[in-house]
Amino acid sequence: MTTVPTPLRDIAKVVRSKNAGPFEITLDIVFKTHEDFEAVKKSGVITKELVSELYNVPTQSIITFGFFDLVNAVKITLPRPRPQGGVGETDMHAAQQHVPLQEVCVPWAVS
Amino acid sequence: MAASSNDEIRILTPSGMLGYGFPVDHFRMGLALKPHAITIDSGSTDSGPQKLGLGEMTCSRESYTKDIEALLEGQREAGVPLLISSAGGDGTNLHVDVFRDIVAEIARRRGWRLKLAKIYSDVDKAHVSRELKAGRIEPLGPVPPLDQAEIDAATVIVAQIGAEPFNRALDESEAVDVIVSGRAYDPSPTAAMAIRAGFDPALAWHMGKIMECGALCAEPVGRTVMGWLRHDHFEIEPLNPAERCTTASVAAHTLYEKTHPFLLAGPGGMLDLSHCKYEQVTDRRVRVSGSRFEPSKHYTVKLEGAKTSGYRSIFIAGARDPIFIRQIDDILARVIAGARAYFKEVPEETYRIIPHLYGKNGVMGDLEPVKTPAHELCLIVEVAAATQELATAICNKIRTSLMHAPYPGRIATAGNLASPFTPLEIPLGQACEFNVYHLMKIDSPTALFPIRVEEIA
Numbered sequence: 001m002t003t004v005p006t007p008l009r010d011i012a013k014v015v016r017s018k019n020a021g022p023f024e025i026t027l028d029i030v031f032k033t034h035e036d037f038e039a040v041k042k043s044g045v046i047t048k049e050l051v052s053e054l055y056n057v058p059t060q061s062i063i064t065f066g067f068f069d070l071v072n073a074v075k076i077t078l079p080r081p082r083p084q085g086g087v088g089e090t091d092m093h094a095a096q097q098h099v100p101l102q103e104v105c106v107p108w109a110v111s
Numbered sequence: 112m113a114a115s116s117n118d119e120i121r122i123l124t125p126s127g128m129l130g131y132g133f134p135v136d137h138f139r140m141g142l143a144l145k146p147h148a149i150t151i152d153s154g155s156t157d158s159g160p161q162k163l164g165l166g167e168m169t170c171s172r173e174s175y176t177k178d179i180e181a182l183l184e185g186q187r188e189a190g191v192p193l194l195i196s197s198a199g200g201d202g203t204n205l206h207v208d209v210f211r212d213i214v215a216e217i218a219r220r221r222g223w224r225l226k227l228a229k230i231y232s233d234v235d236k237a238h239v240s241r242e243l244k245a246g247r248i249e250p251l252g253p254v255p256p257l258d259q260a261e262i263d264a265a266t267v268i269v270a271q272i273g274a275e276p277f278n279r280a281l282d283e284s285e286a287v288d289v290i291v292s293g294r295a296y297d298p299s300p301t302a303a304m305a306i307r308a309g310f311d312p313a314l315a316w317h318m319g320k321i322m323e324c325g326a327l328c329a330e331p332v333g334r335t336v337m338g339w340l341r342h343d344h345f346e347i348e349p350l351n352p353a354e355r356c357t358t359a360s361v362a363a364h365t366l367y368e369k370t371h372p373f374l375l376a377g378p379g380g381m382l383d384l385s386h387c388k389y390e391q392v393t394d395r396r397v398r399v400s401g402s403r404f405e406p407s408k409h410y411t412v413k414l415e416g417a418k419t420s421g422y423r424s425i426f427i428a429g430a431r432d433p434i435f436i437r438q439i440d441d442i443l444a445r446v447i448a449g450a451r452a453y454f455k456e457v458p459e460e461t462y463r464i465i466p467h468l469y470g471k472n473g474v475m476g477d478l479e480p481v482k483t484p485a486h487e488l489c490l491i492v493e494v495a496a497a498t499q500e501l502a503t504a505i506c507n508k509i510r511t512s513l514m515h516a517p518y519p520g521r522i523a524t525a526g527n528l529a530s531p532f533t534p535l536e537i538p539l540g541q542a543c544e545f546n547v548y549h550l551m552k553i554d555s556p557t558a559l560f561p562i563r564v565e566e567i568a
Contacts (some may be wrong), residue, residue: 020370022156022545023254028366056478063252064371070385071363077370079253081476085159086544087420087495088465092159096474103480 006108008101011036017098020077022084024063025094027101029074037072043106051076054100076101119341120308121146122301122318125185126334127325129153129178129195130170137335137350138181142189144337147308149186150300151178152323154197156545157368160417162201164266164543168209169200175210180217186288187223194277194290194300201415202294203267204233210291218567225288228280228564232269232293234414236262239551247552251413252370254548261546265416268547269294273378273412274315275556277303284564293560294415296377297323305340313404316382318345320375321364321399328364329354344400346392356397358389378413379556380406409552412559416547421462423495423539424502426510429529430488434520439468439488442527446512453508462496462505490528499538506536 008015014030029046031037040046046067048059057078064077085092123146126133130153153169161167168175179195186193199206207229218225239262242248248257262268272295280290281303290300298319305315318338326333326349335350347356365384366372373385383403390398430436447464454462469489472479492509496502514528553559 018368019157020368021252021548022160023252023548024370026366026368026370030363030366054478054480061253068372070387071359071366071372073363073366073372075366075372081478083160083545084156085161087423087463087542088493090467090474090476093157097478099475100478100480 001109003107003109005105007103007105008040009103011040011106011108012102015098015102017094017096017101019080019084019094023080025078025080025097026064027076027078027098029101031072034069034072037067037069039109040074040106041067045104045106046074050104051078054104117309119339120305120310122304122322122338122340123149124301124322124325124336124338125149125151125182126178127152127323127327128155128169130174132174132178133181133325133334134351135181138185140350141335141337142185146189146191146337148192148194148300148304149182149189150194150196150304150322151182152196152295152297152300153200154202154294154297155200156415158200160543160545162199163203163269163415163417163545164419165541166203166205166266168206172209172213176213176217179210179213183214183217183223183225183289187225192281192287192290194292194304196272196292196295196297196300198291198293202232202269202292204231204293207231207291207293214289214291215567224566224568226284226286226564227289227291227567228283228287228562230272230276230280230290230292231561231563232272232295232559234268234270234559236265236268239268239414242551248414248549251548251550257547257549261418264418265547266418268414268416270551270559271296271378271413271415272299272560273556274299274303274306276560276562278307279557280562280564281307283562287564296413298377301338310340310342313382313402314340314345314399316377316404317384317387317399317402318347320382321347321361324364324367326351326354327367328361329356330360344398346396346398348393348396355395358391358397361397361399362387362389379410380404410554410556411550411552414547414549414551416545417543418546419541420544421495421497421542422499422502423493423542424499424506424536425491425493425539426506426536427530427532428490428510428513429531430490430527431486431529432523432527433486434522435518435527436484436486436488438518439471439484442513442516442518446509446516449512450505450508454505457496457501462494462501464505464509465493465495467491467493495542499540503536503538510535
């Protein structure tokens with residue numbers, strides 16, 4: 001079986017970011033099937049260290065990081081870079097902060 | 112009011128947000144299923160701190176009036192209570208009274224009599240100060256600890272209402288038609304109705320958690336949703352026949368805008384959904400069981416508050432010249448340094464200059480992984496200062512300097528910016544900032560939240 005590096009945006013059903021309250025940002029990756037979820041989990045690409053690098057957050061500050069079987073999803077919650085909606089805000093709803101995550105490539109089986 | 116039978120309570124939620132409008136035909140289909148209550152939330156911090164900071168509402172009074180009139184028609188027809196939470200978005204006393212006035216205006220115009228209960232949730236700042244001194248207030252998540260200066264600076268502080276005050280409002284007086292509440296934990300109205308009827312609080316909170324967003328748990332996402340809560344499970348179904356709840360869509364709903372997918376903290380305890388079972392009952396309806404609720408050792412409520420933090424002005428301009436765009440960071444740094452020198456009499460720490468460079472990193476700032484700018488940029492320069500006049504003056508200085516700034520290799524010597532709008536500097540008014548987002552221990556779940564019942568004729 002050969003694999004090619006494939007971005008999450010071509011694999012997942014949902015990759016999104018949003019505020020979880022005014023002081024946190026939460027990222028969801030929801031997969032189409034349990035098999036896809038397991039394959040991405042097994043690839044070992046999505047780690048706290050990767051999140052730390054993509055979002056410039058120390059690993060110990062990550063609030064939630066996990067693969068959740070029941071919903072075939074990865075959930076990541078981080079402190080917001082600044083409280084929502086204050087001076088210097090660039091994304092009131094934090095709705096467009098998912099892009100670095102969706103561009104992450106995992107080795108993906110091709111037939 | 113239709114008494115809930117011993118083995119089932121039915122709740123109808125027409126929409127996830129009061130004021131956004133909802134499909135009346137789907138609402139009427141829900142009414143035909145004989146709900147025991149209609150619940151609808153209007154709260155959110157998501158659109159920003161300016162609501163709490165400046166007393167603004169999420170939607171216009173006109174939109175609220177339209178929605179509330181349709182809800183009241185349904186309420187009267189069904190003869191069941193209508194529970195509206197977090198009036199105006201922030202749920203301040205001011206907005207509870209606005210909603211009360213809207214209900215009264217409609218009732219007067221339509222010739223209706225009804226009994227309305229208001230639940231207020233503004234918390235006296237002196238009370239917050241006492242509780243802070245007593246060590247009963249903690250940050251909620253990555254928030255700085257509260258101090259007296261922030262309490263003083265907050266325009267208003269609200270606490271999130273749990274289930275108990277809603278039930279007290281229903282007990283207070285016979286046949287309450289409408290409850291308008293201040294800031295509430297979004298699931299509280301639905302959970303309150305179910306807990307009051309004797310059902311499992313874990314299922315009640317879980318069903319409330321899903322229904323407060325309307326039919327967001329459906330595929331495709333929709334507005335109007337119905338919940339049937341029984342003793343060991345609940346069922347959920349959207350009213351729009353084009354939408355369906357699936358086990359996946361309902362299970363995944365608690366991911367949305369939440370810190371954790373299965374652990375949801377609320378007033379009085381923690382909802383744990385990690386052992387839930389989701390079953391497809393029909394192709395559009397899902398049954399949920401296995402929710403758990405762990406009461407907290409000490410009842411806490413979430414406090415929310417925001418303060419104003421000076422005034423802002425911006426200018427918006429385009430840049431297209433590749434020679435300019437290549438050097439944008441250096442040019443801006445020079446121009447900003449020049450503006451700061453020009454306003455040397457203004458203490459540096461009292462104002463901020465923040466460039467937003469769309470086409471480069473306007474959305475993600477330093478986190479932007481793409482380092483090559485686009486062929487054209489939209490520059491928005493934000494200036495925050497103590498007064499509107501000063502913010503505009505600094506903004507003007509930066510814009511005019513940037514327009515004419517020399518830079519190496521410049522051949523377009525007439526001007527560097529393409530300005531689309533007048534006024535060239537745009538005053539934005541007061542800036543706001545969330546500064547209270549903390550948990551406060553309380554001894555009684557109802558004592559903080561005054562209830563007033565009145566007859567409206």
